[in-house]
Amino acid sequence: MRRSRIFAFGILAAVAVCLVMVLDGCGKSEEATHDSSGKFGVIDEAYEVITGNAVYQLKDNDLIEGALRGMADVIGDPYSTYLTKEEAASHKESLAGxxxxxxxxxxxxxxxxxxxxxxxxxxxxxxxxxxxxxxxxxxxxxxxxxxxxxxxxxxxxxxxxxxxxxxxxxxxxxxxxxxxxxxxxxVHTVSSEILEERGKKIGYIGLTMFGEDSAKEWQAATEMLVKDGAEALLIDVRGNPGGYLHAVGNIAGSMLPEDTVFAYMEDVKGQLTPLVTEQPKELKFNPKLQVIPVVLLQDKGSASASEVLSGALQDLGRGFIVGTTSFGKGTVQETMKLSNGGEVKLSTHKWLTPKERWIHTEGIATDLEVKQNSLFSEHLRVIAETYKEQQFHEDVAYAQRILKALGYDPGRVDGFFDEATGEAIANFMEHEKVDASGDMDSKFFQTLKASAEKYRNDQENDKQLAMALGYLHHELSGK
Incomplete structure (x- = not known):
């Protein structure tokens, strides 16, 4: 078994596996006993019973992988799981460049x-x-x-x-x-641009996750922002589920002095190991990053490695946190390869902030809480079905929520398509200058999605971003 890189990831992954064996004859029952020796002999025993007697035949690999999933599930940790060879490759690819x-x-x-x-x-x-x-x-x-x-x-x-x-x-x-x-x-995980705020240049940098090449992307993006005159840095990790610890360590290190403790690892015995910032030889960060004002934007979708970054900036007084309380994932997983090509992803450590806070299930509170329009937390979907009045469906409830967030209140959001919902649809389509059938059809859903995206892309509707920019302008103006 070989250990792979340590990572902290905020996507919940728990698969419940339950094996129930019942021998029930037609008017009679039989009991059979099988001797087993050793701690794991009973696993071989169960394997023989199932393969020899089950009316529903399974492939050998299915039984073995079911047992592996079951062992991971018994831990009761949503972040510890078994991954098949294909799942492991897919997971690795999601973090690749x-x-x-x-x-x-x-x-x-x-x-x-x-x-x-x-x-x-x-x-x-x-x-x-x-x-x-x-x-x-x-x-x-x-x-x-x-x-x-x-x-x-x-x-x-x-x-x-x-x-x-x-x-x-x-x-x-x-x-x-x-x-x-x-x-x-x-696969790009970093985006950047210069935002003007009342005569001040703010370098905006969005991080969608902490992938294999995120630190390199961060270095290139911040270098360009500084070159373009950025006087402050606005880091957006809203919806960022986490990723590799080495990536967040490099990014945090670009804004902190070398050899600064940005987090601690705590093992099963309670022993703490400090994680310190380093300046990688292959990455040359602009020294201005260590002195300009920094604000970090987060929300309930910011998890794991995102929280490592926000916790470090907050505890070390290097950054101001705006938005809402983060997800609250304070464990770190390691992946261990198995001989069948699969992997066991196992929570092996807790991570603590520089002030030794464990934020698991609690999250990191903001320095300034700012709530958004509910439209920003909706997952905008593509829907190709048609719904008419008097029908009930989750797709209808989704449309009702979007309509309400856009200011066309349907009166209810429970998924029942009533007359009031129809009136909201008519008003919305009329405002968008699109011919309407009166139903929730593909034209309606396309128009709804486009309108919601337009609303979210308009910076004037982003209250959290506006507050962060206002704070940075105040900081720059006071110098």
């Missing part, structure tokens, strides 16, 4: 596989794939009965190979065939 594919986000809604959006500059965008296209066939095979995971697996492949897709385009009511060549799709 690039992946091979066609570059399109896909979702499954009511049994249909819908394109959410093609990645800008990706093979799918160049081939003409559009949002709301419905995947019908992949390489001549229909997708009936497949899971989203299986569909994604069919689309992915080696660089330079091609995949043939047939999509149904609802706008034209036609099927479209296209062949897309797979290529490397860069």
């Amino acid at each position: 690039e992946r091979v594919g066609i570059g399109a986000e896909i979702t499954r809604t009511n049994g249909k596989f819908i394109i959410v959006s093609p990645v800008k500059g990706s093979p799918s965008e160049k081939a003409g794939l559009l949002p709301y296209d419905e995947l019908v066939q992949i390489d001549g095979e229909r997708l009936d009965g497949l899971t989203l995971k299986e569909v994604v697996k069919q689309i992915r492949g080696k660089q330079g190979t091609s995949v043939k897709l047939v999509v149904y385009r609802p706008e034209s009511g036609k099927h479209v065939e296209m062949t897309i060549e797979r290529d490397v799709i860069p």
Whole structure:
């Protein structure tokens, strides 16, 4: 067993596995006993009983992997789990700096596989794939009965190979065939821009996760921001689920003196190990990052490695935290490889802030709490179904919530499509200057999603961002 890199990740992953064995004959029952020796002999015993007597036959690997999942589940820790070889590869890829594919986000809604959006500059965008296209066939095979995971697996492949897709385009009511060549799709975790706030230049930098190349991206982005005249730094980790500890350590180190303790690791015996900032030889951070004002934006979706960063900035007095209390994940996982290619992801340590606070389940409180419009916490979905008055569905409840957040109150958000909901739809579509059928159809859902995205992309509607910018302007003006 070989240990891989330590990481702190905020995505909940717990799979419950329960094996129940009942021998029940038709009017009679039999009991059989099997001797077992040693601590784990009973596992072999159960394996023999199931493979020898179960009317529902399973593959050997299914039983073994079920037992592995069960052992991880018994721990009772949502962050400790067993990953199959495929799941482990997928998890590693999610934190990697690039992946091979066609570059399109896909979702499954009511049994249909819908394109959410093609990645800008990706093979799918160049081939003409559009949002709301419905995947019908992949390489001549229909997708009936497949899971989203299986569909994604069919689309992915080696660089330079091609995949043939047939999509149904609802706008034209036609099927479209296209062949897309797979290529490397860069995964960017850092975005940046200069924001003007009443004559002051603020360097905004968004971190979607702490991946393999995030520190390199951070170095390049901050260098450009400083070059463009940034007088302060606004770090946005809202919705950031975490990632690699070495990445957050490098990023924190760019704003703190070398050899500063930015967190502690506590093992099962309670022994503390300090984590100190280092200046990697391959990364040359601009020294101005250690002196300019810093504000960090967080919300309830900021977890794990994000909290390591906010906890360090807060405890060391290096940054001001704005937003809402973070998620509250104070454990660190290690991945251990198994001989079958799978991995066990296990919580092996607690992590503590520089002041030795353990924030597990509590989160990190902000220095300035600012709540957002509920629209900012909604996961905007692609919906291809049609709903009429008197119908009840979660998709209707979703639309009602979005309408209410946009100022078109339907009177209820429980998923029942009544007359008041219909009036809210009519008012919304009229304001958007789009012909409406009166139903919740694809045109309505497309318009609703576009309107919600437009609202969220307008910085004037982002109360947390506005407050953070105001604070930084005050700090700069007072100097």
